[in-house]
Amino acid sequence: MSKRISAKYKIDRRMGENLWGRPKSPVNRRDYGPGQHGQAGKRKKVSDFGLHLRAKQKLKGYYGSITEKQFRRVYGEAVRRKGDTSENLIGLLESRLDALVYRMKFVPTVFAARQFVNHGHVNVNGQRVNIPSYRCKPGDVIEVREKSRQINLVLDAAESSERETPDYVEVDHNKMTGKYTRVPKLADVPYAVQMEPNLVIEYYSR
Template identity: 40%
Template structure:
C-alpha cells in the first residue's frame, strides 16, 4: 500500500496546520522548516499557492500523486462543481469514513485497520483503503476483531458523531454512510478551487 512515510511535524509546519493531528512541534516552532524557515519570503506566485493547496489535500487524505490525479479526473467527469466533487470523492474513501466514524483516531490508523482486515462493508471484509463507500453502505468491524482491546478502547473513547452524513450504532459497532456530504459540512480547510485551477492549466 503506497503511503507517505516521511516526517509529519515538518509537513504540519510547512502548511502551519496540524495535518496529521495534534502537533507539539507546530506550537513550538510556528514557522516553516528548513534553514531559511524564519526568513522565507512571504510573497508566493499564483502557481506556488495552487500547488501548496493540492499538496495539503494530498497529505490530509493520505493520497499520493497519481492516485490524487485519478480522483480529480473522476471528479471532473461528474456533473456538478468539480472542486466539491473532488472533496466528496476523497471523503467517500473507506479509510476516511472509518476515521470520521471514530473507529480509528487517525486516517493512518484507519488504513492499517482496513489493510489488516478488521473492517467490513455491508458484511463483507474489505481490505482496500481507497474503496469508495456509497450512500446506504454499512461500515462495521469484523466479528473476529470486535473483542480486540485496541478497537474496544477506541470505540469506547469515541465522541458522538459530528458529521451529518454518517450515523453510528454503538450496540452493533457499525456505522452507516447516509449521503454525500455538502461542501459546507466538510471541516477540512482546503481551497479546492485552487486545485481545480492548477489542473486546468
C-alpha cells in the same frame, strides 16, 4: 509502519497548519516549516502557482497516503461528473473507505485508517474489504470485524472527545458499525483547517 505514518507530522510542519486539529501537532509550538530555512520561508511572497500547489498538497496530505497518481485520478473523475467540480472532488475523497473509517471514529488518524483497512479489520455490507481507496456509496454499512473490536486503538478512538462524527455518517460504537448516509458537500466536512478545492481545480486545469 509506513514512512508516511512515521513522519505524518512533517506534513503539518511543511504546511504550517495543524491539518487534523490534533493536540500533539508540532505546529502548536512551531508554526513554521522544518529545517534550517523553515522560519525564512514564512517571509517569502508566494506566487499564484505556489498558492495553488499548496492547496493541492494540503488537501492531498490531509487524506494521508494518497499518491499523486491516485489523487490526479480522483480529480479526473470529479471533472467528468456533472455539477461543481470542487464539490465533486470533496465528495469522492470523503467516499473513500479509509476516510469513512476515520470519520466514524473507529481509529484515531487517517493514517491508522489506511493501515486498519489494509489489515482486513473492516467489512462493508457484510463483506471484508481491504482496499483503503474502495469507493463507498450512500447506504453502505461499514463495520469493524468482530474479532477486531477489542483492539486498544479502536476502543481509544471511539471514546476520544478530540473530534465528533459528521452528520453524513451514522455510528453505533457499541456495535462498532456505521452507515454512510449521503455524499457530503465541502461545508459538511469537519476539516480542522480551511480547504480550497477550487484552487486545486485551478492547479490541475492550468
